[in-house]
Amino acid sequence: MRPPIHVMERLSRIAPLGVRFHDEATGALVGDGLQVSAFPEHLPAARKPSVVNRSGVHVLMDLPGLRDLEYGDGDAGTDAWWAALPARRPYIVEVQDTLGRFLPCAFRAQLPHRGLFAPDCISSPLSPLSPLSPGDGPSVPLFSAPARQSAVPLAVLRAELWDIHARIPAAWAYVEATVTGGVTVRGIADEGGRLALFFQYPEPVDFAPGSAMDASSLPAGPPLLEQSWALQVRVHYARHTPVPELPDVCLTLSQPPVGVWADTGSPLELLEPTLRYGQELVLRTQDAPGSRLWITPTGPTP
Structure with a gap:
């Protein structure tokens, strides 16, 4: 018989930023081939790259000025913890596509941010080709580069x-x-x-x-x-x-x-x-x- 487990301490880690990207032409999520980084506004030398998880979400951690907030006690991440946070700080997120499919872009984010992030200015209906639905959460659009080649007839x-x-x-x-x-x-x-x-x-x-x-009855x-x-x-x-x-x-x-x-x-x-x-x-x-x-x-x- 196994001895009972006694929890001595519980630690939590909060990611200051999680962001997904989608192809504006098709609505499909894009995770591979992107270089995403973030840095405090006016401090580009302090940039940190993202890590992509299995869901295609780019997660940014160890950002300068936010490290102390990432590691919390057992209450970290709760509604009370988020409500008690001090004022957010402005960061710049930059995106480059190493495969040449999409144009580069940048956007501002007040961090830390709870849940998936997308700038307030983004409000785009999903493409009819999109596998996503409005309930899948926010994502940032990527726009086609001039040299892009499409694998589907568009x-x-x-x-x-x-x-x-x-x-x-x-x-x-x-x-x-x-x-x-x-x-x-x-x-x-x-x-x-x-x-x-x-x-x-x-x-x-x-x-x-x-x-x-029936299709045969259509004009x-x-x-x-x-x-x-x-x-x-x-x-x-x-x-x-x-x-x-x-x-x-x-x-x-x-x-x-x-x-x-x-x-x-x-x-x-x-x-x-x-x-x-x-x-x-x-x-x-x-x-x-x-x-x-x-x-x-x-x-x-x-």
Whole structure:
């Protein structure tokens, strides 16, 4: 018979930050290939890398200024323990993709944070391809890099965005594309203004989505390779000098709308191109030098 176990002391360790990431194009969780680190605001030399657990959550520990909070007594992690914590401290989280699929990014976090973290500015409906559900908890979106290759058939919108006033690439511009009567998808250009916006193809024309009727009773639409859809494309951009190496997620998604040039006549609020199945949609300003899409920033320069 085993002797009774007497608990002499109970220690707990609290992770100041846990964060998950998902592919903005498909909604799938992304854990592998990412380099995630955090450091106190204004102290990048004190950065610490994350550790990825089996659930794909990047966990950051041993952060400067928070080590004493990580190790607590048996009450650590309880509601009372979190309620009694002193004021949180500001940290910067930076994300790089070593596999070249996603653009780099950064965001601010007040730590320690209870549960999975996502910036308050992030509110995105899950992709129809996503295996996640709203109850799976928060995650941070990762946006496609221009050189990304997709393993599944996705639509792609490309552009080389150009700040016509400053005559420079529109670094980290934010683009939204809406299918008529459908959802809005979004993408971000890289530091050179190059955009690759991947998204799921819309429902085929002339077919009733989600219909419980037999397929043979539905009206016949064009063959898949002849399907096309009207889009509405809006560009958001604020010129930053100098251009940041890693764009801040919240600042990027809050950029103001700008004028877009379909031709060299005058800027428009939006473009209305046609997406065709199996073909990349490339946006450019007609008669402009090269293959650039001109945009006209508004408001003061940050």
